[in-house]
Amino acid sequence: xxxxxxxxxxxTIMQILFFRAFGKFFNLKNPKxxxxxxxxxxxxxxxxxxxxxxDKYTVREYIIEKGYKEYLIELYSVTSNVKTIPxxxxxxxxxxKCNHGANYNITCFDKSTFDTYKTNKILAKWLKTDFxxxxxxxxxxxxxxxxxxxxxxxxDLLDYKVYCFNGNPVYIMVCTNRQxxxxxFYFYTKDWEYKHFLKEDLPNPHLKKPILLxxxxxxxxxxxxxxxxxxxxxxxxxxxxxxxxxxxxPSAFLDRQTKKEVNLHLGQLLDLKNIxxx
Numbered sequence: 001x002x003x004x005x006x007x008x009x010x011x012t013i014m015q016i017l018f019f020r021a022f023g024k025f026f027n028l029k030n031p032k033x034x035x036x037x038x039x040x041x042x043x044x045x046x047x048x049x050x051x052x053x054x055d056k057y058t059v060r061e062y063i064i065e066k067g068y069k070e071y072l073i074e075l076y077s078v079t080s081n082v083k084t085i086p087x088x089x090x091x092x093x094x095x096x097k098c099n100h101g102a103n104y105n106i107t108c109f110d111k112s113t114f115d116t117y118k119t120n121k122i123l124a125k126w127l128k129t130d131f132x133x134x135x136x137x138x139x140x141x142x143x144x145x146x147x148x149x150x151x152x153x154x155x156d157l158l159d160y161k162v163y164c165f166n167g168n169p170v171y172i173m174v175c176t177n178r179q180x181x182x183x184x185f186y187f188y189t190k191d192w193e194y195k196h197f198l199k200e201d202l203p204n205p206h207l208k209k210p211i212l213l214x215x216x217x218x219x220x221x222x223x224x225x226x227x228x229x230x231x232x233x234x235x236x237x238x239x240x241x242x243x244x245x246x247x248x249x250p251s252a253f254l255d256r257q258t259k260k261e262v263n264l265h266l267g268q269l270l271d272l273k274n275i276x277x278x
Contacts, residue, residue, distance in 0.1 A: 010136045021254040034266035035253045053246045054139040056099040057148050066223050071243040074151035082120040093152035100143040101131030135252035162232045164224035165269045169217045197262045210236050229270050
């Protein structure tokens with residue numbers, strides 16, 4: 001029902017969801033907060049490049065064009081039909097993803113016990129879904145839907161999510177504990193100073209500064225230059241940067257965990273008077 005309502009009344013439904021998350025309606029005529037400004041960009045600044053980079057498959061072409069092919073996860077296959085997924089050619093562990101949304105991931109830990117029939121049913125359902133109608137994230141609307149299979153990277157990985165404003169990486173959010181329970185999110189400056197941005201206190205906030213931090217920031221600077229805002233998600237494994245994806249609308253505009261003053265602070269960093277491509 002919500003998908004249908006998003007099709008007919010996209011901004012009205014988004015206003016309701018926004019009010020539930022923040023206790024107020026968003027203001028697109030004079031946006032102040034981070035998520036209000038992301039909504040403004042969503043409705044006013046779409047582009048073919050933004051769609052390409054939101055696509056988990058075609059973003060690989062963009063990363064290669066920027067000179068960072070070695071940062072890509074090994075790709076085993078790509079198809080638009082579950083019937084042509086070449087399971088026999090895959091190693092014992094792998095990850096299947098749909099390219100046109102978020103949380104469309106299935107991990108195979110052991111191919112000998114992997115239920116391909118059940119997996120194909122899930123993937124086929126995802127392929128039929130227009131993800132842009134979930135929360136009105138318009139950059140997903142024109143993605144040609146595909147299933148990709150990538151190398152399995154391991155367990156208990158640290159996920160480095162770099163917040164970039166007008167080509168300038170400002171904050172790094174480190175995601176931990178994703179494999180075993182509710183994840184923890186730690187924010188740091190690019191000088192690796194911990195910032196208490198979330199409403200709840202987290203255990204052990206002083207994570208070790210990564211050796212590749214300088215290289216990570218350079219990479220994020222290079223690929224984020226065309227965008228007013230993008231979050232670049234990466235892993236650091238065996239002294240190597242592994243690119244994950246580019247995220248234009250974190251938490252689908254509805255993050256309840258970030259402090260109110262942080263939402264305002266990030267909004268100040270997002271200058272809508274200095275719009276790049278999108």
